[in-house]
Amino acid sequence: MSKILIVDDDAASCRTLQLHLQTQGYDVKVAHSVESGLAQADADTPELVILDIRMPGISGLEGLPEFKKRFPVTHVIMITAFHDMESTIEAMQKGADDYIHKPLDIDELEAAIEKLLAFRDGTEDLVPTEAPPKGSNPLTMVGRSRAMKEVFKTIGLVAKSPATVLITGESGTGKELVARAVHRSSENPEGPFVAINCAALVETLLESDMFGHEKGAFTGAVNRQEGKFALARGGTIFLDEVGELSPSMQAKLLRVLQYKEFTPLGAKMPQTTDARVITATNLDLSEQVKRGNFREDLFYRLQVVNVHLPPLRDRKEDLMDLIQTLLGRINKELRRNVTHISKDVLQCLESYQWPGNVRELENLLMKCVALSPGDNITRDLLPDNISCCGTAATARDSKEKPMDEWSLEEMEMAHVARVLNATQWHKGRACEILGVSRPRLRRMINQFQLVSPAGEIDEDEESTTISNA
Numbered sequence: 001m002s003k004i005l006i007v008d009d010d011a012a013s014c015r016t017l018q019l020h021l022q023t024q025g026y027d028v029k030v031a032h033s034v035e036s037g038l039a040q041a042d043a044d045t046p047e048l049v050i051l052d053i054r055m056p057g058i059s060g061l062e063g064l065p066e067f068k069k070r071f072p073v074t075h076v077i078m079i080t081a082f083h084d085m086e087s088t089i090e091a092m093q094k095g096a097d098d099y100i101h102k103p104l105d106i107d108e109l110e111a112a113i114e115k116l117l118a119f120r121d122g123t124e125d126l127v128p129t130e131a132p133p134k135g136s137n138p139l140t141m142v143g144r145s146r147a148m149k150e151v152f153k154t155i156g157l158v159a160k161s162p163a164t165v166l167i168t169g170e171s172g173t174g175k176e177l178v179a180r181a182v183h184r185s186s187e188n189p190e191g192p193f194v195a196i197n198c199a200a201l202v203e204t205l206l207e208s209d210m211f212g213h214e215k216g217a218f219t220g221a222v223n224r225q226e227g228k229f230a231l232a233r234g235g236t237i238f239l240d241e242v243g244e245l246s247p248s249m250q251a252k253l254l255r256v257l258q259y260k261e262f263t264p265l266g267a268k269m270p271q272t273t274d275a276r277v278i279t280a281t282n283l284d285l286s287e288q289v290k291r292g293n294f295r296e297d298l299f300y301r302l303q304v305v306n307v308h309l310p311p312l313r314d315r316k317e318d319l320m321d322l323i324q325t326l327l328g329r330i331n332k333e334l335r336r337n338v339t340h341i342s343k344d345v346l347q348c349l350e351s352y353q354w355p356g357n358v359r360e361l362e363n364l365l366m367k368c369v370a371l372s373p374g375d376n377i378t379r380d381l382l383p384d385n386i387s388c389c390g391t392a393a394t395a396r397d398s399k400e401k402p403m404d405e406w407s408l409e410e411m412e413m414a415h416v417a418r419v420l421n422a423t424q425w426h427k428g429r430a431c432e433i434l435g436v437s438r439p440r441l442r443r444m445i446n447q448f449q450l451v452s453p454a455g456e457i458d459e460d461e462e463s464t465t466i467s468n469a
Contacts, residue, residue, distance in 0.1 A: 002117050003027045003044065007037035007060070008052040008079070017050070020106065021113075024437060034063030038070065046074055047117055050109075051096075053080035053087055061090055068095040075116040075374075079104060097373040111439035115380060116373070127341050129324045141177050142325045145315035151178065151307060158305045159185035164257065166242075166302045167280040169309030172359030175280035176240060178307055182278060183236040191235025194228045194275070199241040203249060208265050211252070217266025229262050232275035242302065243283035243294060250295045257301045277302075312354040312361065319350060319361075326362050330369050338369045341377040344409075344447075348379065352386050379447070413448040420445075425452045 004026045008014045014030040021028045029044065031037035033055060041049065049067055053060040060078060067076055078091045081102040088099050098112045143149070158165060159182050167175040176195065183193045201209060204218070212227030228237055245253065256262050257277060261270040279302050288294035312319075323341065331337055354360055368381045406414070416434065423429040431441050444450075 001025060001027045002048065003029070003046040004048050004050065004113070005037060005041055005046040006030045006050045007032070007034065007055075007063075008050070009033065009055040010052070017104070024110065026113075034058040034060065034066075038063070038066060041067070041071055041074070045071060048075045048077065048113060050077050050079060053078055053091070054082060061087065061094065064091065064094045064096060077109070077112055077116070107439050110437050111443070114437065114440060115378070127343055127346060129320075129327050129339055129341055140325070141174065141181055142321040143315060143318040144321060145310075145317045147310040147315050148318060151309060154305070154307050155181050155185060158182065158307075160187055162187075162276055163304045164276075164302055165278045165305045165307060166285075167278065167307045167309065168285075169280075169282065170311050170357055171282045172357035173309040173311060174358050175282075175309060176238065178309065179236070179238040179278045179280065183238075183276075186236065186276065188235055188276075192232050193236050193238065194232040195238040195240060196228050197240045198249075199244040203246050206249060207252070210249075211262045212264035212267075214264060214266035217264075221266070227262070227264060229256065229273045229275060230264075230271060233273055235275060237273075237275045237277055239277065239279040241281060242279040243281035243285055243288055247295070250298050254295065254298045254301060257298075312357045316350055320346075322358060322361060323349075323365065326358075326365050327369070330362070330366050334366075334369055336369050336372075337375055338372050338377060339375050342379060344379050345377055345382060348382055348386050412444075413450075416441075416444050416448060417450050420450060420452075 002025075004021055006014050006017055006021075006028065008017075008030075009032050011032060014032065018028045018030050029040055029046070031040045034051075035058065037049070037051070049071075051060045051064065051067065060080075064076060064078070067074065075097045076095065077098045077100060078096045079100050079102060080087060083101055091099050097116055100109055100112060141148070141152070143151075155178065165179075165182060167178045169175055179195075180193060183189065183191075196206075196209060198206065200206075208217075208221075208225070208227065210227050210229055212225050212230055213221050215221060215224045239253075242253075252262065256273065260274065261272045263270045285294055285299050285303070289296045289299050312322075327338060349361075356363070364382075364386070365377075368377045371381055372378075416430075419430050419433050420427075423433070427438060427441055431438055434441065436444070
């Protein structure tokens with residue numbers, strides 16, 4: 001039985017909330033000040049504290065750091081009748097796990113309690129994510145799939161030679177990481193690595209960025225400036241989105257590849273470069289050649305060696321390795337320590353098709369880490385288009401195999417659906433039969449993507465509230 005401590009100076013609200021939570025199966029104690037709340041917690045450590053912000057003497061906001069210091073694994077939900085942004089921000093920054101306004105919506109409070117206590121009660125299966133080894137390069141590529149092993153082998157074979165490399169693959173697959181890996185394993189790993197996005201600048205600025213310019217070469221050229229090819233001498237130059245180059249820039253790049261020389265804007269004499277050229281594109285350059293959009297001679301010059309990166313949907317076996325590596329980088333950047341991920345989240349991530357590839361995965365994990373109140377990534381942090389994928393796949397799979405091979409989740413989904421249909425989707429009666437709270441039932445309906453059949457009752461629930469003046 002989970003222990004909850006309510007700290008609120010309003011005795012009537014405390015008693016009402018205590019009685020309600022006790023009917024939900026919780027062991028509930030009350031206190032009417034921060035001092036007495038801390039004493040009660042010292043005597044009987046609670047799993048969760050419901051802490052009012054505004055109280056005589058020490059306020060809830062002032063007492064929050066002490067609760068977190070003394071009981072670091074205890075969850076804290078702040079409650080207040082005052083709707084000011086500053087208090088909300090301050091409470092979350094001081095370690096509150098959730099923040100709920102009065103009058104309390106009981107469904108909202110139950111959902112918050114159930115979510116925070118799920119890990120303590122074992123109703124969530126959590127998978128630890130191993131941190132990357134200390135001192136490891138944050139830009140190191142990871143993967144155990146056959147496709148990625150081929151990529152790693154190709155990098156190893158080509159890195160020591162000066163051959164031009166063309167990296168292909170969908171947007172977000174990590175083409176620059178391949179380029180950096182080639183550079184780190186080359187004969188000149190200490191040399192510069194200079195990157196240019198060929199689609200980011202208009203042609204005039206791109207030419208100046210690549211090759212440099214002399215003073216007065218064009219309006220605004222008040223000083224002489226070296227280009228990226230000059231800066232990359234003794235190292236590697238990486239041209240991303242090379243398929244976006246104009247015909248004029250394609251011709252100039254071809255000359256660099258053929259003769260290792262270029263001419264800055266406004267200069268009379270050409271300069272030379274020994275920089276190794278690595279390019280990348282998400283376009284099919286052979287198709288662009290057929291359409292007349294890309295020079296055939298340049299195409300063959302660029303792809304002396306071709307490294308193709310598979311999309312994430314084709315290498316799902318790499319997902320956990322990627323999650324661990326990305327979480328290590330994100331935790332360091334955001335100064336967090338999110339170390340666990342629930343199994344149903346992993347199921348959702350494995351079922352999703354990842355149109356944005358590894359970049360989309362990184363952005364999702366960044367959001368989850370930023371919004372996670374603890375050290376776990378749970379399903380409620382996922383966007384709807386991802387959180388429903390695991391259940392949809394489970395539903396499809398369960399229909400295609402005999403019942404004695406169903407997973408526990410598949411059995412639960414079928415039973416919940418059967419009870420809802422038997423009660424004509426009367427949620428109150430369904431909760432009684434299933435022995436769950438209404439917030440829990442609603443989450444299961446969303447989790448399993450259960451839809452009320454047309455014409456059957458979908459009870460309209462009114463929120464129960466506890467007010468505080």
